[in-house]
Amino acid sequence: MVKNVILSVIFLVALILILLKERKYCLRKCRANNHQHGASHKHGEWISIDFYSYASQIRGWNPVFKVSFAVALVILCIVLDNPYVSLIVIIAMAYLTIVRGGLAAREYLSVLMIPAAFIIISIFTIVIDISKEPAGHFNLHMGFFYIFTFKAKLEQGLLLMLKVFAAVSALQMMTLSTPSSEIIYVLRRSHIPKLIVELMNMIYRFIFILLDVSAKMKNSALSRHGYCDLKTSWHTFGRIAGNMLVISLKKANAYYDAMEARCYDGELVFFEEYKKIDKKLVISSVGFLIFLSIFPWITI
Structure with missing residues (x-):
C-alpha cells in the first residue's frame, strides 16, 4: 500500500512539473501575441478533438507510426501489469501531447476528464461492496447497510486505475495528434x-x-x-x-x-497525405518499448 501511495505522489509531482513548464511556455507565447496584435479568446464554444489534432505540433509524424506506437503501448500496459510501467507511460504521453505537441495542459486534462469519470466509477464498483453487517478493513454505516472495502481491494483498484489511465493516455496521444481521416487511413491499410x-x-x-x-x-x-x-x-x-x-x-x-x-457511391474517399517515417522516431520508440518491457525485471 505504501508503494502505491509513493507512486501516486510521483505521478502528481510529475504532472505539476509538466503544468508549470507548460504555463511558462503559454505565458511567453501570450506575451508575444499581445505584443504583436493583442490577445483574443472565445468562450462558450465547443472545440472538437479534430481541432487539437490539426493544431498539434506532432501532426507531421507518420500516422501509421503513431497508431502502431499507441497500440503497442496499450498492449504493454495490459500484458506487463506493472504500476511503474503504467506511471512511465502516463508521464511520457503527457510529455508528448503537452510539451512536444503544444497542447495546453488545461485542455489536455479537460479531455481526460471524460474517460476519467467512467474509470473512477468503474473502480468504485470493484473496490466497494455492500453488506448488512460491518465487514472489511474500512466500513461506513449508511443506516440499513454498510459500505465496506479491504486493503487488498484498494490496492487492486489503484493498480487497475493506473493501468487503464496509461492505456487511455496512449490512445489520447494518438487522437490528439492524428486527425480522424488519417486514423481511418491506417485502419483501411490494416484491412479492417x-x-x-x-x-x-x-x-x-x-x-x-x-x-x-x-x-x-x-x-x-x-x-x-x-x-x-x-x-x-x-x-x-x-x-x-x-x-x-x-x-x-x-x-x-x-x-x-x-x-x-458529390457522387457518393457507397464508399467514402479521403485525401491521403503521404508523410515520411522519421527513422529517429522509430528508433526512439523501439528503444522506449524495449525499456518498458525490461523495466519490471529491473525493479524486482
Whole structure:
C-alpha cells in the first residue's frame, strides 16, 4: 500500500512539473501575441478533438507510426501489469501531447476528464461492496447497510486505475495528434472491413455535429434565462432534448444529400497525405518499448 501511495505522489509531482513548464511556455507565447496584435479568446464554444489534432505540433509524424506506437503501448500496459510501467507511460504521453505537441495542459486534462469519470466509477464498483453487517478493513454505516472495502481491494483498484489511465493516455496521444481521416487511413491499410470503418467515421463526425448544435441551443437558452432556477432548467433541458431528435434527423438527411451531390457511391474517399517515417522516431520508440518491457525485471 505504501508503494502505491509513493507512486501516486510521483505521478502528481510529475504532472505539476509538466503544468508549470507548460504555463511558462503559454505565458511567453501570450506575451508575444499581445505584443504583436493583442490577445483574443472565445468562450462558450465547443472545440472538437479534430481541432487539437490539426493544431498539434506532432501532426507531421507518420500516422501509421503513431497508431502502431499507441497500440503497442496499450498492449504493454495490459500484458506487463506493472504500476511503474503504467506511471512511465502516463508521464511520457503527457510529455508528448503537452510539451512536444503544444497542447495546453488545461485542455489536455479537460479531455481526460471524460474517460476519467467512467474509470473512477468503474473502480468504485470493484473496490466497494455492500453488506448488512460491518465487514472489511474500512466500513461506513449508511443506516440499513454498510459500505465496506479491504486493503487488498484498494490496492487492486489503484493498480487497475493506473493501468487503464496509461492505456487511455496512449490512445489520447494518438487522437490528439492524428486527425480522424488519417486514423481511418491506417485502419483501411490494416484491412479492417470497409463497412466498419465508414460507420466509425460517420458516427464520429455526427457526434461532434450534434454537440455543436447542442452547445448553440444551450447558449441560446442561457441568453433567455432558460436556466434561472431548477424548474426552468429541467424544462429547458427537456425542450433541448426534444429538439435534438428533430434536428438530428434533419442534419442526417441534409448531409446524405450533400454526399450524393458529390457522387457518393457507397464508399467514402479521403485525401491521403503521404508523410515520411522519421527513422529517429522509430528508433526512439523501439528503444522506449524495449525499456518498458525490461523495466519490471529491473525493479524486482
